Amino acid sequence: MSRTVVIAGVGPGLGASVARRFVDEGCRVALFARSESYIDDLAEELNDDDGDNGGEALAVPTDLADPESIESGFETVREAFGPVDVLVNHASGGSWKGLLELSLEEFERALDVSARGAFLCSQEAVGDMLDGDGGTVIFTGATSAVRGRGGALAFSSAKFAARGMAQSMARELGPRGIHVAHVVIDGGILPPTREVESPEKYLDPDAITDSYWHLVEQDESAWTLELDLRPHVEEF
Amino acid sequence: MSRTVVIAGVGPGLGASVARRFVDEGCRVALFARSESYIDDLAEELNDDDGDNGGEALAVPTDLADPESIESGFETVREAFGPVDVLVNHASGGSWKGLLELSLEEFERALDVSARGAFLCSQEAVGDMLDGDGGTVIFTGATSAVRGRGGALAFSSAKFAARGMAQSMARELGPRGIHVAHVVIDGGILPPTREVESPEKYLDPDAITDSYWHLVEQDESAWTLELDLRPHVEEF
Amino acid sequence: MSRTVVIAGVGPGLGASVARRFVDEGCRVALFARSESYIDDLAEELNDDDGDNGGEALAVPTDLADPESIESGFETVREAFGPVDVLVNHASGGSWKGLLELSLEEFERALDVSARGAFLCSQEAVGDMLDGDGGTVIFTGATSAVRGRGGALAFSSAKFAARGMAQSMARELGPRGIHVAHVVIDGGILPPTREVESPEKYLDPDAITDSYWHLVEQDESAWTLELDLRPHVEEF
Amino acid sequence: MSRTVVIAGVGPGLGASVARRFVDEGCRVALFARSESYIDDLAEELNDDDGDNGGEALAVPTDLADPESIESGFETVREAFGPVDVLVNHASGGSWKGLLELSLEEFERALDVSARGAFLCSQEAVGDMLDGDGGTVIFTGATSAVRGRGGALAFSSAKFAARGMAQSMARELGPRGIHVAHVVIDGGILPPTREVESPEKYLDPDAITDSYWHLVEQDESAWTLELDLRPHVEEF
Numbered sequence: 001m002s003r004t005v006v007i008a009g010v011g012p013g014l015g016a017s018v019a020r021r022f023v024d025e026g027c028r029v030a031l032f033a034r035s036e037s038y039i040d041d042l043a044e045e046l047n048d049d050d051g052d053n054g055g056e057a058l059a060v061p062t063d064l065a066d067p068e069s070i071e072s073g074f075e076t077v078r079e080a081f082g083p084v085d086v087l088v089n090h091a092s093g094g095s096w097k098g099l100l101e102l103s104l105e106e107f108e109r110a111l112d113v114s115a116r117g118a119f120l121c122s123q124e125a126v127g128d129m130l131d132g133d134g135g136t137v138i139f140t141g142a143t144s145a146v147r148g149r150g151g152a153l154a155f156s157s158a159k160f161a162a163r164g165m166a167q168s169m170a171r172e173l174g175p176r177g178i179h180v181a182h183v184v185i186d187g188g189i190l191p192p193t194r195e196v197e198s199p200e201k202y203l204d205p206d207a208i209t210d211s212y213w214h215l216v217e218q219d220e221s222a223w224t225l226e227l228d229l230r231p232h233v234e235e236f
Numbered sequence: 237m238s239r240t241v242v243i244a245g246v247g248p249g250l251g252a253s254v255a256r257r258f259v260d261e262g263c264r265v266a267l268f269a270r271s272e273s274y275i276d277d278l279a280e281e282l283n284d285d286d287g288d289n290g291g292e293a294l295a296v297p298t299d300l301a302d303p304e305s306i307e308s309g310f311e312t313v314r315e316a317f318g319p320v321d322v323l324v325n326h327a328s329g330g331s332w333k334g335l336l337e338l339s340l341e342e343f344e345r346a347l348d349v350s351a352r353g354a355f356l357c358s359q360e361a362v363g364d365m366l367d368g369d370g371g372t373v374i375f376t377g378a379t380s381a382v383r384g385r386g387g388a389l390a391f392s393s394a395k396f397a398a399r400g401m402a403q404s405m406a407r408e409l410g411p412r413g414i415h416v417a418h419v420v421i422d423g424g425i426l427p428p429t430r431e432v433e434s435p436e437k438y439l440d441p442d443a444i445t446d447s448y449w450h451l452v453e454q455d456e457s458a459w460t461l462e463l464d465l466r467p468h469v470e471e472f
Numbered sequence: 473m474s475r476t477v478v479i480a481g482v483g484p485g486l487g488a489s490v491a492r493r494f495v496d497e498g499c500r501v502a503l504f505a506r507s508e509s510y511i512d513d514l515a516e517e518l519n520d521d522d523g524d525n526g527g528e529a530l531a532v533p534t535d536l537a538d539p540e541s542i543e544s545g546f547e548t549v550r551e552a553f554g555p556v557d558v559l560v561n562h563a564s565g566g567s568w569k570g571l572l573e574l575s576l577e578e579f580e581r582a583l584d585v586s587a588r589g590a591f592l593c594s595q596e597a598v599g600d601m602l603d604g605d606g607g608t609v610i611f612t613g614a615t616s617a618v619r620g621r622g623g624a625l626a627f628s629s630a631k632f633a634a635r636g637m638a639q640s641m642a643r644e645l646g647p648r649g650i651h652v653a654h655v656v657i658d659g660g661i662l663p664p665t666r667e668v669e670s671p672e673k674y675l676d677p678d679a680i681t682d683s684y685w686h687l688v689e690q691d692e693s694a695w696t697l698e699l700d701l702r703p704h705v706e707e708f
Numbered sequence: 709m710s711r712t713v714v715i716a717g718v719g720p721g722l723g724a725s726v727a728r729r730f731v732d733e734g735c736r737v738a739l740f741a742r743s744e745s746y747i748d749d750l751a752e753e754l755n756d757d758d759g760d761n762g763g764e765a766l767a768v769p770t771d772l773a774d775p776e777s778i779e780s781g782f783e784t785v786r787e788a789f790g791p792v793d794v795l796v797n798h799a800s801g802g803s804w805k806g807l808l809e810l811s812l813e814e815f816e817r818a819l820d821v822s823a824r825g826a827f828l829c830s831q832e833a834v835g836d837m838l839d840g841d842g843g844t845v846i847f848t849g850a851t852s853a854v855r856g857r858g859g860a861l862a863f864s865s866a867k868f869a870a871r872g873m874a875q876s877m878a879r880e881l882g883p884r885g886i887h888v889a890h891v892v893i894d895g896g897i898l899p900p901t902r903e904v905e906s907p908e909k910y911l912d913p914d915a916i917t918d919s920y921w922h923l924v925e926q927d928e929s930a931w932t933l934e935l936d937l938r939p940h941v942e943e944f
Contacts, residue, residue, distance in 0.1 A: 067340055098408045099355075099362055104303055107355050111347055115393055119335075119343050126335055148403025156404040157351055157397045164396025167384025172334045174940045190929075200929070207930035214922045220940040221898075221908070222915035227935035232882045232928040410704045426693075436693070443694035450686045456704040457662075457672070458679035463699035468646045468692040539812055570880045571827075571834055576775055579827050583819055587865055591807075591815050598807055620875025628876040629823055629869045636868025639856025644806045 002054045003135075003216070004081040005029045006074070008064055008121045009091025009113075010039055012192045014140065014185075017205035018088060018212055020046060023055035025213060028081040032062040032073055032091075032121075064091045064117035065109060074124040083128035085135040086216055089118040089162065092142070094155030107154045114158035118165060126169075126178060134177030136216050139166045143186045143236075170225045179223045181215045183208075186230035203231055238290045239371075239452075240317040241265045242310070244300055244357045245327025245349075246275055248428045250376065250421075253441035254324060254448055256282060259291035261449060264317040268298040268309055268327075268357075300327045300353035301345060310360040319364035321371040322452060325354040325398065328378070330391030343390045350394035354401060362405075362414060370413030372452050375402045379422045379472075406461045415459045417451045419444075422466035439467055474526045475607075475688070476553040477501045478546070480536055480593045481563025481585075484664045486612065486657075488514055489677035490560060490684055495527035497685060500553040504534040504545055504563075504593075536563045536589035537581065546596040555600035557607045558688055561590040561634065564614070566627030579626045586630035590637060598641075598650060606649030608688050611638045615658045615708075642697045651695045653687045655680075658702035675703055710762045711843075711924070712789040713737045714782070716772055716829045717799025717821075718747055720900045722848065722893075725913035726796060726920055728754060731763035733921060736789040740770040740781055740799075740829075772799045772825035773817060782832040791836035793843045794924055797826040797870065800850070802863030815862045822866035826873060834877075834886060842885030844924050847874045851894045851944075878933045887931045889923045891916075894938035911939055 005022050007015055010031040022029045023046045031039040039059035046057035058080050062073035077084060094110035095102070122137055129135030144152055145159035163182055170180035190202035208229055215224060230236060241258050243251055246267040258265045259282045267275040275295035282293035294316050298309035313320060330346035331338070358373055365371030380388055381395035399418055406416035426438035444465055451460060466472060477494050479487055482503040494501045495518045503511040511531035518529035530552050534545035549556060566582035567574070594609055601607030616624055617631035635654055642652035662674035680701055687696060702708060713730050715723055718739040730737045731754045739747040747767035754765035766788050770781035785792060802818035803810070830845055837843030852860055853867035871890055878888035898910035916937055923932060938944060 099359055099405055100366075102355075102359075104352075104356070107352060111351060111397065115347060115397065116340075116343060119338075119389070119393070120340070123335055123338075130336075144400070144404075148400045148405075148407065150404055150407025153355070153401055153404045153408070156400040157355070158400075160400025161347070161351065161393045161397035164380070164384045164392040164394075165389055168380075168386055168389045168392040169335055169384075171384065171386025171944065172389070174942070177940065179940065202929065204927060204929040207927035210925075210927065211922070211930065211932065214919070218918065219912060219915035221910065221912040222919065222937040223940050224919065224935045224937055227932045229930040229932055232885065232887065232931050234882070236879065407708065410706070413704065415704065438693065440691060440693040443691035446690065447686070447694065447696065450683070454682065455676060455679035457674065457676040458683065458701040459704050460683065460699045460701055463696045465694040465696055468649065468651065468695055470646070472643065571831055571877055572838075574827075574831075576824075576828070579824060583823060583869070587819060587869065588812075588815060591810075591861070591865070592812070595807055595810075602808075616872070616876075620872045620877075620879065622876055622879025625827070625873055625876045625880070628872040629827070630872075632872025633819065633823065633865045633869035636852070636856045636864040636866075637861055640852075640858055640861045640864040641807055641856075643856065643858025644861070 003027045003085040004077065004083060005086040005088070006032060006077055006084050006121065006125060007088045007090055008032045008117065010042065012038065013189050014205045014208055015090050016042055017209045019057060021209040021213055023057050026053040026055045027086070028055070029057045030060045030077040030081065031057060032060050032064065034061065034063050036061040065112040067120055070117065070120045070124065083132050084125040085129065085132065087121055087125035087137045088140065089121055089137065090140045091117055092155070092158060094152065094158050096152040096155060098151045099153050102153055110154035110158040111161060115161035115165065118162050122169060126173060129178050130176060136179045137169065138212055138215055139163070139182040141182050141184045143184060146184055167225065174223065177220065179218065179220065181224055182226045183211065184226065184228040186228055186236055187234045200233055201231055203229060239263045239321040240313065240319060241322040241324070242268060242313055242320050242357065242361060243324045243326055244268045244353065246278065248274065249425050250441045250444055251326050252278055253445045255293060257445040257449055259293050262289040262291045263322070264291070265293045266296045266313040266317065267293060268296050268300065270297065270299050272297040301348040303356055306353065306356045306360065319368050320361040321365065321368065323357055323361035323373045324376065325357060325373065326376045327353055328391070328394060330388065330394050332388040332391060334387045335389050338389055346390035346394040347397060351397035351401065354398050358405060362409060365414050366412060372415045373405065374448055374451055375399070375418040377418050377420045379420060382420060403461065410459065413456065415454065415456065417460055418462045419447065420462065420464040422464055422472055423470045436469055437467055439465060475499045475557040476549065476555060477558040477560070478504060478549055478556050478593065478597060479560045479562055480504045480589065482511055482514065484510070485661050486677045486680055487562050489681045491529060492518060493681040493685055495529050498525040498527045500527070501529045502532045502549040502553065503529060504532050504536065506533065506535050508533040537584040539592055542589065542592045542596065555604050556597040557601065557604065559593055559597035559609045560612065561593055561609065562612045563589055564627070564630065566624065566630050568624040568627060570623045571625050574625055582626035582630040583633060587633035587637065590634050594641060598645060601650050602648060608651045609641065610684055610687055611635070611654045613654050613656045615656060618656055639697070646695065649692065651690065651692065653696055654698045655683065656698065656700040658700055658708055659706045672705055673703055675701060711735045711793040712785065712791065713794040713796070714740060714785055714792050714829065714833060715796045715798055716740045716825065718750065720746070721897050722913045722916055723798050724750055725917045727765060729917040729921055731765050734761040734763045736763070737765045738768045738785040738789065739765060740768050740772065742769065742771050744769040773820040775828055778825065778828045778832065791840050792833040793837065793840065795829055795833035795845045796848065796920070797829055797845065798848045799825055800863070800866060802860070802866050804860040804863060806859040807861050810861055818862035818866040819869060823869035823873065826870050830877060834881060837886050838884060844887045845877065846920055846923055847871070847890045849890050849892045851892060854892055875933065882931065885928065887926065887928065889932055890934045891919065892934065892936040894936055894944055895942045908941055909939055911937060
């Protein structure tokens, strides 16, 4: 089975790793991000690498804070790849500021990207899935989705909002054949472009991606709503 | 000590009960709601009832989805009562709809009232508290703030967002003398205006209010971030 | 209403504070502990202090790790004070050791006191409450009851066991008029007998006790199953 | 890499499925259970089926409520297969009774098997793992490990105790190269020996086992402490 996948929010870390793995598994993967040049390059790289498993990538410049941009992004995907089978809600905004330093605009940006953007992408994708054979929606969460972090008000609030959405969707849509999962990433992700001093303290994006793929492949008789992931040395 | 209190979102159920109790305890209570006629009547009733403990009420027509209305509401409170000591973030929007029936406007309304409104009210109130002797911020939460409910996507998402905000604020502001608490109301609140068949299945708003007042009165050496409240017969 | 109270596990910190407050509120309070001399002195002190509100204290030497001792302790209480209305499951054993250093005896001691002891005390007390007008069972929990602590295996396991018991009992017994509550104490309790450097970093036992009494007094239309308590400066 | 695995508590449902899969993956799997005849037959069946991947099974009659039996069980495993790499704490006792119907013996049996037995097995297995190249400990949990169930006091208490243990061990042992995971099984497991009316309402044990194997294979840079599993139609 070759799946059509939307990764909503692709940057050089985890998003790129998920895209690479899903293409390797034979998926047609649409890369959503504001930064057109980055996803163009990534799509080209992934399409060059592919074997003959049918996997391919498509750059779809999209502003996840803009409802119209999301709508037209999904139109582009459907025209190129057909209806969506898998959605990864991966974007998050949110400057790490406390209550008093945070501006209204910063608060709104965080909620618009992490919550409203995820809502609109889910609405688009799930519509396709219900017309088809079901599908999978994965939310990339964070520790701040389960424990509000002091000094990161908008990030905490937005990540909680997405988790509440995921739980609501899981209960609504599970019986209709759609697997909704929320992954709590607990720790820093290994930066792709610079050396770090103690790499064992970071999550390797390819290792995270193993669990994303496992979620996609789970049998519907034993679906996971939530799992956490952290480096083995993480204090928590 | 006579406290200045803002109840952000006053209706005839729990909001009115909190207002009445806080006035009885000698607080100066500002009633925020869009519906001017309701809070005018309530303020009049509370001011007629008051003893000589200094408690009084003020109707402050405010749209919690509108940042400017919130700002001018707090100005009105400060002019009438001085700086704010206690804030109750009590409003919530959110039609109970699932993913596909929910409109963009309904989603935004829920987040604007429950999350953005609470953020802006907190910013206003906490600014006053930090200039003074600290204070208390109480969030009225719901079961859907801890377990996303199928078919109530916007409500779940917005209630989660407010809980994440409360947890972030508690960690940021506790050391600065501000008590942030989140109350999980698990069950229906006894309706004020109509008979119900089995009243024991509902939370009595005056009983809820006992716990709100307890939170205000807690000593800073033993503050509660979260407590749940439910009728003794509730299944959960 | 004058209540008969059993505090299962009384030491000089929180247990003594709860006992003092409950006697002040007019309760007849039975003090359970292994150390006979300590509870004898405390009972004498509480009985000397009492006003004419009917409150009194009784020392009942009891080993909470010993089923027969628990049974005879409750017999003593019933003879002196009549059936039990309130139980505080307050004891906890548990050396703070990791997996490999912990002996079988240490593990068993922790579970016997915190879990089995609480089970047996609850069985005794709830039997009385169901024959009467209901009642209240409060469990003194800890952060390690909600997040297992590395290096404190037996303590974490035993505290989790007690919390699971409290949740099961709340669901079973709430509809029958018995309020079961679990209090998560997050932080160190101010030591009664020695000076500490930064007292604001500790929970004042009398402040904790305010919330215990609030739980006893809650109306059955709005009962709390769980609340947390921590000093305002606590990092968490 | 060929791993030595102990499955502590093997019955015809999930335990047998885990054993079969792990043998298929080339593991040497020791089957612990009181019922000698069942595990003898299962071991024979698994050994007949095996290909040439090195996987094999060994029946080790063991009473998980008996510390000496556990110790000698691990001796048998080490003699046959060498030091242990993976432990699955799978046993649980616990009659589903409420507070007043439960006997002391039933309570103790539940705690002895689920908590003390898991502690002793973990102590044995982790000693081996620390001498070697690390390893994995998986706890089979249940919904009652995260929400105490009314009328199932001993089961809830014992399952909570095991979860607290798992969390404590994860924090202690993760940095030392040992992956501790707790799986929340939410729903009934498809019975192996009888027809059921709506099989889609049950978890297929082989589907559960996919996630167990995924946990064993996770890279140490992205380990899961907890995941839940439920049938897609489950209400929760």
